[in-house]
Amino acid sequence: MSGPTSTRATRAIGIATIVGLIWFVAFGLFLSPDDAVQRKGVRILYIHVPSAWLAYLAFIVTAVSSAAYLWKRTRSLTWDRLAGASAEVGVLFMGITLLTGSLWGRVSWGVYWVWDSRVTTTAFLFVTYLGYLAVRGLGGSHEQRARRSAVVALLAVLEIPLVHFSVEWWRPLHQQESIAKGKLQNLMLFSLFVGVIVFTLLYVWLVMHRQRVLAMQDALDDRGLEFAIAERRQEASL
Amino acid sequence: MTSFAVTKLVAAKDLRIELRSRVLINQVLPFAAITMVLFAFALDQDDLLVRVAPGLVWLATLFSMLVVVQRSFAVEAGDGALDALRVAGVPAQGIYFGKAAALAVQLLVLETLLFAAAFVLYSSRFDGAGVFLLITSALAASCGLGLVGTLYGGLTTGTKGRESLLPLLLLPVVAPVLIGATRATEAALGVGRISMQEGWAWVALLVTYALLFGIGGSIGFGPLVDDTA
Amino acid sequence: MKTGFVILSYVATFGGIAILVAVMMRRARSMSARLPPEDQPWT
Numbered sequence: 001m002s003g004p005t006s007t008r009a010t011r012a013i014g015i016a017t018i019v020g021l022i023w024f025v026a027f028g029l030f031l032s033p034d035d036a037v038q039r040k041g042v043r044i045l046y047i048h049v050p051s052a053w054l055a056y057l058a059f060i061v062t063a064v065s066s067a068a069y070l071w072k073r074t075r076s077l078t079w080d081r082l083a084g085a086s087a088e089v090g091v092l093f094m095g096i097t098l099l100t101g102s103l104w105g106r107v108s109w110g111v112y113w114v115w116d117s118r119v120t121t122t123a124f125l126f127v128t129y130l131g132y133l134a135v136r137g138l139g140g141s142h143e144q145r146a147r148r149s150a151v152v153a154l155l156a157v158l159e160i161p162l163v164h165f166s167v168e169w170w171r172p173l174h175q176q177e178s179i180a181k182g183k184l185q186n187l188m189l190f191s192l193f194v195g196v197i198v199f200t201l202l203y204v205w206l207v208m209h210r211q212r213v214l215a216m217q218d219a220l221d222d223r224g225l226e227f228a229i230a231e232r233r234q235e236a237s238l
Numbered sequence: 239m240t241s242f243a244v245t246k247l248v249a250a251k252d253l254r255i256e257l258r259s260r261v262l263i264n265q266v267l268p269f270a271a272i273t274m275v276l277f278a279f280a281l282d283q284d285d286l287l288v289r290v291a292p293g294l295v296w297l298a299t300l301f302s303m304l305v306v307v308q309r310s311f312a313v314e315a316g317d318g319a320l321d322a323l324r325v326a327g328v329p330a331q332g333i334y335f336g337k338a339a340a341l342a343v344q345l346l347v348l349e350t351l352l353f354a355a356a357f358v359l360y361s362s363r364f365d366g367a368g369v370f371l372l373i374t375s376a377l378a379a380s381c382g383l384g385l386v387g388t389l390y391g392g393l394t395t396g397t398k399g400r401e402s403l404l405p406l407l408l409l410p411v412v413a414p415v416l417i418g419a420t421r422a423t424e425a426a427l428g429v430g431r432i433s434m435q436e437g438w439a440w441v442a443l444l445v446t447y448a449l450l451f452g453i454g455g456s457i458g459f460g461p462l463v464d465d466t467a
Numbered sequence: 468m469k470t471g472f473v474i475l476s477y478v479a480t481f482g483g484i485a486i487l488v489a490v491m492m493r494r495a496r497s498m499s500a501r502l503p504p505e506d507q508p509w510t
Contacts, residue, residue: 003492003496003499004495004507005495007510028477044473047477051480092483092487099479103472107469107473127406131407135393135403138400155411158451162414162446163414166417167413169443206488209491212495212507213494216495216507217498219502220502
């Protein structure tokens with residue numbers, strides 16, 4: 001699967017991802033044992049935990065890239081597009097986290113949702129970054145978009161601990177819930193490990209492609225403007 | 239002109255505009271009151287209403303706040319006043335804190351009236367000891383809301399349908415205020431199993447929130463309003 | 468029954484990602500066709 005945004009690097013990472021994916025499904029679905037308490041349900045965690053970690057990583061990348069854009073010495077639209085691409089992939093992984101978490105909750109406790117601090121903060125993060133993506137779509141020049149989104153991303157970094165603390169005080173995590181994820185032995189830990197590797201590769205691959213697509217989009221916007229000006233000039237000279 | 243002088247001037251200007259136009263009294267307050275009535279229709283149990291009154295008051299405040307924030311920036315948009323101020327070199331921080339202060343004052347007025355409505359509509363009762371906690375928590379919450387509202391209001395003001403983005407951006411951000419203010423109010427009113435001490439702990443959270451967003455907002459407001467498109 | 472949920476989570480996750488990747492590739496192809504090579508410096 002080679003497209004216009006592929007390079008040797010992305011092809012290599014892409015192949016590694018697919019190989020990893022095969023291992024992951026093999027171990028996650030078949031080769032690892034059922035958990036003593038949770039039985040098959042634990043297999044959902046092999047997706048849920050890595051995608052949560054990568055979603056948080058993605059948002060950290062967005063925040064750092066936003067700061068890099070705002071700092072004059074490193075100002076470059078590449079940082080802005082990296083922030084945007086990473087946020088999009090982060091929203092995707094956050095969605096997967098919420099979906100698989102909900103299904104896992106249904107399998108383990110019979111409920112699709114709990115109002116505890118972890119779940120609530122995750123849902124909150126999801127909505128916050130949807131807002132960030134909406135701000136990116138507000139229009140204006142590339143630089144205006146970049147500065148606006150960068151400030152919003154850094155404000156989000158400020159909000160998230162506040163929300164996490166207030167929700168944690170409101171609904172403290174009970175002992176039982178952390179035990180539920182308790183002890184994983186060997187092959188299960190390995191499946192989780194493979195999951196983290198696969199999702200990390202997937203994240204890098206997606207962000208590289210997406211960032212280049214955003215660059216093409218910006219270039220098209222710029223060209224579009226030049227083209228429109230050229231058309232006007234032609235009309236004027238007729 | 240110092241930032242502080244600008245703050246006082248901008249706050250006074252915004253409040254004077256509100257006094258003359260009476261948008262808060264004529265439009266926002268009725269909206270908030272109707273919201274409180276609709277809650278009663280939706281929840282349908284009188285004994286439940288007393289129990290959830292704090293949450294309902296703060297919910298009505300937050301929804302009304304969206305209107306008040308948009309109004310706060312609409313008064314600038316007409317003549318491009320905000321841009322004119324910035325181009326003239328007026329410090330963004332001064333404008334930010336001035337508008338935030340005016341917004342906080344308007345919210346406090348709104349909250350007072352909403353608590354009065356709760357007294358009537360939901361049979362909420364206020365006892366002496368709790369009143370101090372109630373007032374303090376309302377003050378802390380309103381400061382936080384004023385700061386955050388002005389910040390995101392500045393971002394979403396302007397043309398091309400940006401205003402519809404305000405609820406999506408603002409409501410998640412004010413979640414800690416909703417949680418903290420509601421818990422503190424529950425403690426103050428003696429509903430729910432929450433002690434006064436816990437109520438004061440929540441006030442501490444509200445103050446922290448206001449401080450953090452005061453700092454973050456004073457830095458971020460300038461860059462956010464300086465771009466116009 | 469539990470197996471159903473497990474399968475669903477794997478299918479939804481990787482199926483969803485695959486669909487999004489396909490959509491992204493298609494848009495990339497159409498954009499790339501309209502742009503000169505100097506606007507695509509990674510190739």
